[in-house]
Amino acid sequence: MAAVLVDHATVVYPSGVKAVEGLSMCVRHGEIFGLLGLNGAGKTSAIKMLATLLRPTAGRVRILGLDTMERPAEIKRRIGVVPQENNLDTYLDVRQNLAFHCRYAGLAKKDYTPRVEEWLALLGLEGKATESVLRLSGGTKRKAMLAKAFLTEPELLILDEPTAGLDPDVRALLWDKVGEFRRNGGTVFLSTHYLEEAERLCDRIGILHGGRLVAEGTVADLARWAGRDASERGGVEAAFRRAVGGCS
C-alpha cells in the first residue's frame, strides 16, 4: 500500500486560480520523495492537499490508505507537518508551543513531557525554552517547527521547505533526523528549493511546473530524461531546467 497516493488531483482556488492540475503520484512506505518547482509552481498547494488543509477540487488523495475527504482527522493523527510559514503560537513560549502541540494531538502529559525535553535538548533550545517565540530568530523558530513535526511520532512527515533559513549545521541535523526517521520505517514527502539536497537525499523526485507534474523518477531516471549520464552529478538540476523550460 502506498503512503501517499494522488490520483488526478486538481486544486482550484475560489479566485479561479488553478494551483494544481491533474496531479498523480505515488509515494511508497519508507521512501523520501522530493517535490521541486519554481515559486508558484503549486508545491505548497499540493502539500496543503496532502496535509488535508485543502480539498482537491477534482481527483482523489489517499494518505496512509485513508481518503483525505473522508477521514482527515485520522490522517492528521498519523502525520507530522512543517508548513512553509511558521505557525508558532506567539502568545506562548517555546516549551509551551511544543507541549500544546502534543496536547492538541491528544497525548497525555506523562508521554509528551520527556519528548518535549528531548527535542529541546536535541535542537539546542533548552536556553530558549521559556522565551516568547516573538523574540526568537527565524532559524530558532524553524527549529521549534521541526520539533513539533517529530513530537507526535508520525508515520509520514510532510515538510514544506523545511531547511529554508536554517544554518548548515542545523540542516545537517535535520537531515540526520529525517534519515533516522526513514530507517525506522517512516515516509517523508518534502518540497525544497535546494536541488543538490534533493539529489543527495531523495529516493525519488517530482518536478512540478504550472501545477502539473512534468517529470518524476529516481535521480538516475531524471538525469536520463534530461539527456545526461545517470552516473554524473547534476542530473537533477539538468532535469529541472528542462522541466521548467529555462524559466529558472
Place this chain on the structure above:
Amino acid sequence: MKFLLALLHRNAAADLAAFKLTAVRMLVQPAVYLFVFGYVVGGMLPAQGGGYARIMAPGIVAISVVTGPFVTIGGGVISGYYFRTMEEWLLAPVPLRTLLAALVFNGLCYGLAGGTVVAALVWAILGLAPQNVGYMVLTATAGALLFSLFTLVVLLVPETPDKGQEVFSFLMMPMTFFGCTFYSYDMLGAPFNYLALLLPTTYIAEGLRAAYSPDSPHMEAGTVLAGLSLAAAVLIPLADWAFRRRFRDFTW
C-alpha cells in the same frame, strides 16, 4: 473534550503571560465603569424603580459577558490569521466541528468568567447582588454563547478576519448603546423600543436586570427567553456554515 480543555488551558496560559493586560481588561475597566456610572453618576440620577445604579449595573455585567467571547475568540482568530496559529489548530487531529466547539466553549467560559468578575465588582462597589441566581446564570450563559457564535460569524464571513474586526467594531457600538445596557427596555420610547428588539444584547441585559432586581421594570422572562432562543436559532447554523466554509479549505 481533551481538545476543548487543551484550548482553554492554552488561552489561560496566554492570558497569564500577559497578566497585566488581562487584569486591566477584566478588572480595572469594569471597575472604573461601575464606579463612575454606577456609584458617582448613578447616585445623582433618580430612576424609576430605584437608583440608576440598579438599572445600569446588570447592563455592565451584560457588556462583560458579551465582550469576553470577542476577546478570546476574536483574539484567537485574528492572531490565527496574522501569525498562522489557526493552521496549527487546523492540523490538530480533530474534526472541524470539534475545533468550532472548542472555540465556542472558550468564548462561553471567558464570557462567564468576565460576568462573574464584574458581578463581584457590582457587589463590592454598589452593594448589589442578584436575587435570582439561576436566571442570571441562564441569561449570562445564553449571552456568552450567542456572542461566541456572533464573533465567529462576523470574523469569518468576510474573506479575512481583519475586515471582520472592522465590522465587529461597527456593530458593537449600536448593540451596546441601543441594546438596553445603560437603561432598561421600559425607559425606551418608539421607535427605539422596536429597534432594541432586534438586538440580542437587549434580551441579555433585560434578563440580567430581572435577575438582579425582580421588582424593577424589566422585560418578561418569556420575551427574554424567546429572544435568546431566536438569536440562537439564527446564529448556530450561521456560525457552523461560516466556520466550515472558511476552514474546509485553508487559504489564509
